[in-house]
Amino acid sequence: MVNETQHTSSSSRSEGGSSSGSESSKDNSRCSTPVLDADRHERLREKMRRRQEAGDKWFSLEFFPPRTANAAVNLISRFDRMGAGGPLFIDVTWHPAGDPGSDKETSSMIIANTAVNYCGLETILHMTCCNQTKDDITGHLQKAKRLGLKNIMALRGDPAGEEWEEEVDGFNYAVDLVKHIRNEFDDYFDICVAGYPKGHPEAESYEADLRHLKEKVFAGADFIITQLFFQPETFLKFMKDCQAIGITCPIIPGIFPIQGYHSLRQLVKLSKLEVPQEIKDVIEPIKDNDAAIRNYGVELAVSMCRELLDSGMVHGLHFYTLNREVATTEVLKRLGIWKEDPRRPLPWAVSAHPKRRVEDVRPIFWASRPKSYIYRTQEWDDFPNGRWGNSSSPAFGELKDYYLFYLKSKSPREELLKMWGEELTGEESVFEVFTCYITGEPNRNGYKVTCMPWNDDPLATETNLLKDQLEKVNRRGILTINSQPNINGKPSTDPIVGWGPSGGYVFQKAYLEFFTSSEIVTALLKVLKKYELRVNYHIVNVKGQNITNAPDLQPNAVTWGIFPGREIIQPTVVDPVSFLSWKDEAFALWIEQWAKLYEEESPSRMIIQYIHDNYYLVNLVDNDFPLENCLWQVVEDTFELLN
Amino acid sequence: MVNETQHTSSSSRSEGGSSSGSESSKDNSRCSTPVLDADRHERLREKMRRRQEAGDKWFSLEFFPPRTANAAVNLISRFDRMGAGGPLFIDVTWHPAGDPGSDKETSSMIIANTAVNYCGLETILHMTCCNQTKDDITGHLQKAKRLGLKNIMALRGDPAGEEWEEEVDGFNYAVDLVKHIRNEFDDYFDICVAGYPKGHPEAESYEADLRHLKEKVFAGADFIITQLFFQPETFLKFMKDCQAIGITCPIIPGIFPIQGYHSLRQLVKLSKLEVPQEIKDVIEPIKDNDAAIRNYGVELAVSMCRELLDSGMVHGLHFYTLNREVATTEVLKRLGIWKEDPRRPLPWAVSAHPKRRVEDVRPIFWASRPKSYIYRTQEWDDFPNGRWGNSSSPAFGELKDYYLFYLKSKSPREELLKMWGEELTGEESVFEVFTCYITGEPNRNGYKVTCMPWNDDPLATETNLLKDQLEKVNRRGILTINSQPNINGKPSTDPIVGWGPSGGYVFQKAYLEFFTSSEIVTALLKVLKKYELRVNYHIVNVKGQNITNAPDLQPNAVTWGIFPGREIIQPTVVDPVSFLSWKDEAFALWIEQWAKLYEEESPSRMIIQYIHDNYYLVNLVDNDFPLENCLWQVVEDTFELLN
Helix, strand or coil: CHHHCCCEEECCCCCCCCCCCCCCCCCCCCCCCCCCCHHHCCCHHHHHHHHHHCCCCEEEEEECCCCCHHHHHHHHHHHHHHHCCCCCEEEECCCHHHCCCCCCCCCHHHHHHHHHHCCCCCEEEEEECCCCCHHHHHHHHHHHHHCCCCEEEEECCCCCCCCCCCCCCCCCCHHHHHHHHHHHHCCCCEEEEEECCCCCCCCCCHHHHHHHHHHHHHCCCCEEEEEECCCHHHHHHHHHHHHHCCCCCCEEEEECCCCCHHHHHHHHHHHCCCCCHHHHHHHHHHCCCHHHHHHHHHHHHHHHHHHHHHCCCCCEEEEECCCCCHHHHHHHHHHCCCCCCCCCCCCCCCCCCHHHCCCCCEEHHHCCCHHHHHHHCCCCCCCCCCCHHHCCCCCCCCCCCCCCCCCCCCCCHHHHHHHHCCCCCCHHHHHHHHHHHHHCCCCCCCCCCCCECCECCCCCHHHHCCHHHHHHHHHCCCEEEEEECCEEEEECCCCCCCCCCCCCEEEECEEEEEEECHHHHHHHHHHHHHCCCCEEEEEEECCCEEEECCHHHCCEEEEEEECCCCCCEEEEEECHHHHHHHHHHHHHHHHHHHHHHCCCCCHHHHHHHHHHHHCEEEEEEECCCCCCCCHHHHHHHHHHHHC | CHHHCCCEEECCCCCCCCCCCCCCCCCCCCCCCCCCCHHHCCCHHHHHHHHHHCCCCEEEEEECCCCCHHHHHHHHHHHHHHHCCCCCEEEECCCHHHCCCCCCCCCHHHHHHHHHHCCCCCEEEEEECCCCCHHHHHHHHHHHHHCCCCEEEEECCCCCCCCCCCCCCCCCCHHHHHHHHHHHHCCCCEEEEEECCCCCCCCCCHHHHHHHHHHHHHCCCCEEEEEECCCHHHHHHHHHHHHHCCCCCCEEEEECCCCCHHHHHHHHHHHCCCCCHHHHHHHHHHCCCHHHHHHHHHHHHHHHHHHHHHCCCCCEEEEECCCCCHHHHHHHHHHCCCCCCCCCCCCCCCCCCHHHCCCCCEEHHHCCCHHHHHHHCCCCCCCCCCCHHHCCCCCCCCCCCCCCCCCCCCCCHHHHHHHHCCCCCCHHHHHHHHHHHHHCCCCCCCCCCCCECCECCCCCHHHHCCHHHHHHHHHCCCEEEEEECCEEEEECCCCCCCCCCCCCEEEECEEEEEEECHHHHHHHHHHHHHCCCCEEEEEEECCCEEEECCHHHCCEEEEEEECCCCCCEEEEEECHHHHHHHHHHHHHHHHHHHHHHCCCCCHHHHHHHHHHHHCEEEEEEECCCCCCCCHHHHHHHHHHHHC
């Protein structure tokens, strides 16, 4: 009977009888985190295997590094948007001419770093080896490892001159790079290599090229991504040929949705591929009609992808996006593999740095600024796992440079001025900006306020639940920057407040965070006495004067989830110690993001400066999550006391 | 305004302005546990101070070590019962003639160790110093520290002969011991010394004795417990005299409720105290009427204690119990300082060993055998705090000796035989024993079954909630040994399922653990397929065959609490790894506690042996705590399938 079931295991000991002793030594397969999502704990090759075993089709996205800092800001937003569709990974190409390993915000290294750390994307960094010394390569790899990158696409790259010359003691082929990575970094990196469905243009023959590919795999590559191709049978033949000579690792077809006449020509030139006549026949007549070409390209890609997936041999599709969004997204949506409503593993955006794998608690303060939080905690060696109180290092790094490209507002100065006011006339005009942001209605000059210094995105769906009350209080000078409703056990699959695996229940304590004047704080403190046992508060001004009723500097869990067969997860806390780091950032944003839009000494600037210098930052938690949120009543009582 | 509030603090930095940087270094006052009850984290002297500041009256209890192993078992039960009344501490006396520092189960050292580790009581170990070498004393102190004892009552002790001779280079006075402890152990121990309200009988004078007391305090003693006295004014005068010469530490009056004529005479002889004539006058005429003397003693003690407490100078009362329960309990109840319904800081009995201070998660399996759990984890260096998964060492020690006195059943063999059957006729007679334990009704021979091998106490109040269903399933061979109902957010002050500080909410997943035959397990497994997403199960036999649907060996939290201003506490988990250690213990208890009551080869013994060899131990968790417990339906379905 026992052996009929799936989950049977027999302990290695079988003393039986009446023996009373027992020891169960630490099982190394246990990890210290509840593994809410296996994705955070698996290597890329394991993820591929698991998806394949589950019959789960996936996709990945290729990007090249941007040329300008502004383009980098846009690319990062694109990572966030396209990341929401659920790619298994993205990859960033490597162009030796562009200083790809440098610290420039446009380098391949830094873009890949940003994708991993700040966008939470599994990322492959391309790396070419020809014309580089071993030390250079090792340096790049060490840097990649330090930054949390775990996957390398090992490429030869293009030779410096026209003629190909072998270098003695250098890297001549991608296989040399694969061997070098395995020699120097053991099994740390997952390694991907390129496959050429039509054979590499420089190879002696298609067969010779297949043998080269086999060498790369046997040298330690984990999977293959192919060069683009135009016909599904090209790939399927290639795959069978690979298998025939003993290549068993995953082979992922590279898909190139044709997006325009010129980009196609350029790519064809670079890759030395030939465009089939039937495609040329369609394209040539419409070559000046971008929309028509793109539509055709999407059609073509969808039908090719369908054929590949239907073959049963293909489990994932790799897209050459050319850093564009529309065509690839369209193809993916039509294939039905774009995730419309991706499940959130945790209520906040996780980072993909391996050292943050166990991280499952964060202070609520950075809810709308996760990249800033990741930046300020990047030097931490340990991340809180289970308990915030366990964090070995709650010391936050400084945030001096508000213009780090991954923290920068998507909106340019002129737009911000339109939203937040070309000219402020008093504190009330600031109240108005906050109110318009909440309501979504245009300000007095007809512009919608779609972002704030503390939040670069429009109001979250969840916050929308509180919209009416938020509007009321912002109008009167309770300038809210963060809030959540109380939740008493909704399903973890709830489209608005749900997170984590299905079958669970999520909970929240009501939270409200706002700036307000000292007059309001005085009244508020009197009101809070009535709520002493129910509401925890922290009230602080820019100078650090700090008023709180939190017991013993303990963190207060405000979001938690109960899941089948798991320990409790409490991903969000109100932590009194980190609040003091957050307040520095929150107050500074008044100046850095808002005041500095105006001339020095200008009345507008002085109004923001006054608020910065005199207002308090307040947070309130209603501990009685099963009852109706009392925080609105607290605010109501405060206004009443003031009248 | 800010300065008007109580909780004002100003951060040491006050950069102000638009400075954007911030660092908040780790605050050392934060600890890694949520400090559910300050009691677990404070030293005894801090507890005293906090109670005094809160105007909270307390009591403590003095015991002497027992003479026999049986008496030790009884004394430990008494610790558990009297511990429930909420003493601030207990203390254990030291008698050099009785090998007090040895490993014997009756030694002062081991009794104090048991009180701390297994009964969770703050404990003071007495220690005398005369006629002992420094090395002996240091050895005793080191051992006490190793065992988790944190408080020493430093005494001189009685000289060996009739005549008092000073030893050169030895300990001659308690003050020498106090100094030695402070020299060798710094501030590790809290030190208590004895005060003599009438002066020490050997002192030159009352005043000289006060000066000696001051010396002891100034040498490092933290508080004073006095010798017994018969009149409140004796103590109050003594206290004022102490204060007059600069003794400011707490002075705790020693209360001796007269419990019998002979014990009084003996104590008077030993302490060289004189019984006031008015007491003699009452007692002499009733000296043969124990009840009358005890009643008088209780009256006298109550009225004396009231007078002391009313004086405003006394915050705690120390009782010389003479290892008896009735009189002291009666006095405490009449004074209103016996806690009738002590709040449970956690759902299980905590240990007072300092290294277990942070412990706040345990597997549910040992719920009825907390002393066994503590014993088997005594070698752990770290205790799970917040997450069970964090436990650095889930390796359980062996439990070979089921007759360790603090694990021993309170009932002797003859009683067990009456409860569990002088002669078993088959598995059904075992079912009957389980059923009678659940129902509380007498078995076929007219005896109530008040304990089981897995549970030395009658059914818990909480389990009573499930009584009807438990009865039904035990009758049919689902032999339950542990269970809890599901709870969806009851107040933490709930008298039955509540725990932790007030103002919180407690939750539970329904749990059921039982032994049952392989036929039932076969049917059960078929039924469980229908509940795959809802019910987690672990099914194991004595040989270690293990069937489970738990994901990745993850623990499942089955009891948790949400409190104001705290992180989530999840004190009880179903942990797949520890379950295998528990199953060894659970199966062995059949043999050790039950089978061995019968002759070898006897039919009764063979029945138990058969069950031990062939039954399975099953645990079930219903993850859907907000819904009606489905585990009864699972069992119902199983029986239906069998029919």
